[in-house]
Amino acid sequence: MMLFVSKRHTARPKFALRLLTAVVLALPLIPLSGGAAIAATTSSAHVTFSDGMLQPSSVSITTGGMVSWTNDSDYTVTLSSNAWGSHSVQPDGSWSYTFGSAGTYTYTATSRTESGRSTSQTGTVTVGGSGSPPPSPSPTPPPSPSPTSTPPPPPPPTPTPTTPATPSPTATPSPSNASVMVGDDFFNPKTVTVALGSTVTWTNGGSQHTVTCTGSCGPQTFDSGNMNTGATFSHTFTVAGTYNYVCVYHAPGMSGTITVQ
Numbered sequence: 372m373m374l375f376v377s378k379r380h381t382a383r384p385k386f387a388l389r390l391l392t393a394v395v396l397a398l399p400l401i402p403l404s405g406g407a408a409i410a411a412t413t414s415s416a417h418v419t420f421s422d423g424m425l426q427p428s429s430v431s432i433t434t435g436g437m438v439s440w441t442n443d444s445d446y447t448v449t450l451s452s453n454a455w456g457s458h459s460v461q462p463d464g465s466w467s468y469t470f471g472s473a474g475t476y477t478y479t480a481t482s483r484t485e486s487g488r489s490t491s492q493t494g495t496v497t498v499g500g501s502g503s504p505p506p507s508p509s510p511t512p513p514p515s516p517s518p519t520s521t522p523p524p525p526p527p528p529t530p531t532p533t534t535p536a537t538p539s540p541t542a543t544p545s546p547s548n549a550s551v552m553v554g555d556d557f558f559n560p561k562t563v564t565v566a567l568g569s570t571v572t573w574t575n576g577g578s579q580h581t582v583t584c585t586g587s588c589g590p591q592t593f594d595s596g597n598m599n600t601g602a603t604f605s606h607t608f609t610v611a612g613t614y615n616y617v618c619v620y621h622a623p624g625m626s627g628t629i630t631v632q
């Protein structure tokens with residue numbers, strides 16, 4: 372700003388106006404000189420030509436943005452580029468150009484110095500982006516209230532598997548005693564099955580008989596001898612097998628079988 376102050380030779384009122392204009396125009400440029408990040412998101416830019424200098428010499432705008440130039444010098448400045456050709460800006464004048472296509476545009480600002488010599492300054496305009504403003508931060512959605520978590524129901528108690536009792540391959544019947552009635556010329560029941568170690572008791576309800584198991588009767592032998600009426604005889608079987616016994620008085624018709632298992 373001090374540059375044109377030293378150059379001004381006109382009346383004070385105009386100087387004040389020029390100063391005000393310069394300040395107003397310079398304000399938007401302050402953030403632009405801060406960094407490219409800010410300029411890149413700006414859709415428009417202002418360039419001031421003062422004392423043969425473009426301030427700033429490089430600006431960045433978004434596609435479709437506009438660049439305005441203000442001639443703050445005492446001489447006419449000619450802005451030339453492939454984009455718009457050539458355009459002259461009178462002192463205190465302004466001109467703007469809208470850039471519809473992205474790209475980097477180089478232009479020259481030609482003027483002359485106080486000594487009358489020609490001077491040229493090169494400036495660039497970088498046009499890019501879609502011009503869409505930076506996405507506003509999406510509001511953080513309020514945390515959805517987590518449903519009052521009902522604790523999962525306890526797993527159903529695992530039924531204790533009732534281990535099936537391993538059946539013995541051959542169910543060994545527990546010893547059990549048995550009784551056989553001795554009648555006249557018969558044994559009742561004629562066939563009895565008992566477990567190993569069982570005791571069988573014969574009771575004579577008839578006349579005279581025997582309970583005799585000898586020879587090839589079975590794995591063991593036993594013999595009651597003569598049994599009068601009402602007599603009893605018992606034998607405990609400790610060897611498994613089939614016993615075909617008889618009454619020696621009435622054999623072979625009077626016989627019976629004891630199966631021990």
Ligand SMILES: [Cu+2]
Nearest residue numbers: 580618620621
């Ligand atoms: Cu008999």
